[in-house]
Amino acid sequence: VRVAAVFGLYLVLAAVLILHQRGRVVPDGFIDELTYGRVAQNLAAGDGFTYQGLSPGYRSLLPYAIAPAWALFSGSTAYHAALVVNAALMNLVVFPAYAIARRVAPFGWFLDDGHHEERFKSWDEPVDKLMERAGNREIVRKEIDALPEGYRTVLVLRDIEGLDTEETAKVLGLSVNATKIRLHRARQALRTLLAPHFRSAVS
Amino acid sequence: MKCRELAEFLNDYVSGELPAESRAHFEFHLSKCKNCHEYLVQYEMTIKAGKIACDEMSDEMGPMPEELVKAVLLARIKT
Numbered sequence: 001v002r003v004a005a006v007f008g009l010y011l012v013l014a015a016v017l018i019l020h021q022r023g024r025v026v027p028d029g030f031i032d033e034l035t036y037g038r039v040a041q042n043l044a045a046g047d048g049f050t051y052q053g054l055s056p057g058y059r060s061l062l063p064y065a066i067a068p069a070w071a072l073f074s075g076s077t078a079y080h081a082a083l084v085v086n087a088a089l090m091n092l093v094v095f096p097a098y099a100i101a102r103r104v105a106p107f108g109w110f111l112d113d114g115h116h117e118e119r120f121k122s123w124d125e126p127v128d129k130l131m132e133r134a135g136n137r138e139i140v141r142k143e144i145d146a147l148p149e150g151y152r153t154v155l156v157l158r159d160i161e162g163l164d165t166e167e168t169a170k171v172l173g174l175s176v177n178a179t180k181i182r183l184h185r186a187r188q189a190l191r192t193l194l195a196p197h198f199r200s201a202v203s
Numbered sequence: 204m205k206c207r208e209l210a211e212f213l214n215d216y217v218s219g220e221l222p223a224e225s226r227a228h229f230e231f232h233l234s235k236c237k238n239c240h241e242y243l244v245q246y247e248m249t250i251k252a253g254k255i256a257c258d259e260m261s262d263e264m265g266p267m268p269e270e271l272v273k274a275v276l277l278a279r280i281k282t
Contacts, residue, residue, distance in 0.1 A: 120241040127248040131255040140256035159250050160257040165218075184214035191242075191249040 123198040130198055143193040151186035158183050204232045209239050213246055 123130065130136045144152060157168045158179075169179040209232050215221040216229055233240050 120238055120245060122241060123245060123248060127251045127255075131252055136252075137256040140252045144253060144257065155253065156257070159253050180214055184211075187214070187246060187249055188210070190253060191245050194249055194252065195245065 120195075121199045123195070125198075136198070139197050140194065143190060143197075146193060147186060147189055150182060151189055154179060154182045155186040155190065159187070204228045206232075206236060206239050206242075209233070209236075210242070213243060216243075217247060217250070 131140075144155065147155065154168060154172060157163045157171060158165065163171065165176055165179055165183075168183070169176045172179060172182075174182070209229060212221060212225065212229055216226065221229060233243065
């Protein structure tokens, strides 16, 4: 109850402050701290995985959350104070979705030098051998079902029903290029979901 | 070419649509980077696994919904 009360007071204070400081309380740099939160929001909204854009809801929440830090401090101190608030917000509000996003994030993550963060461990057996077992085929179907609808649809039409890219694009009402990108993301997402099932350990 | 760029071109590479010059860069990177090679192998295995697993399901489920069939046929006619 105390935590909720303090958090509530914090939000009220933020709401008051932001009325006076609107437009200058959110340095754009903070947005870069929220990659996983952004992913989580997009997945939750059914928009699939994208790096582009924050959801309106989170964009409107963030200024209120960090406004007190920006008002009480100045310069780099305010920046660091706001980062702490930002981190707290991530943990309290976004972390559950963040954890899901970490699991579902289809690209894999990259280091600053452009290389993969993850070392990919081979799957235990060739795919034909894996798919001989009914349990494994069931796993694949379950993970396809777990994909966001947009990904699942394009994957089924293209890879399973065998439509070509142009046909798939027309069925979905998308451009050919958008269809190719969405299919690529869907395959990457499915690979990420399948990998833990078909390899002995993650290195 | 870095791993990040290679990941973005996988789709075109697998479907044979990557231009010759990009393909050469792509394959050079693959020859040097075991991790990307493994990623490509898994990407292709994923496509095949989905096909095998769902072919069985579509056999059991019977025909596709009529609306989807119409949409697919319409798309094919327009193509």
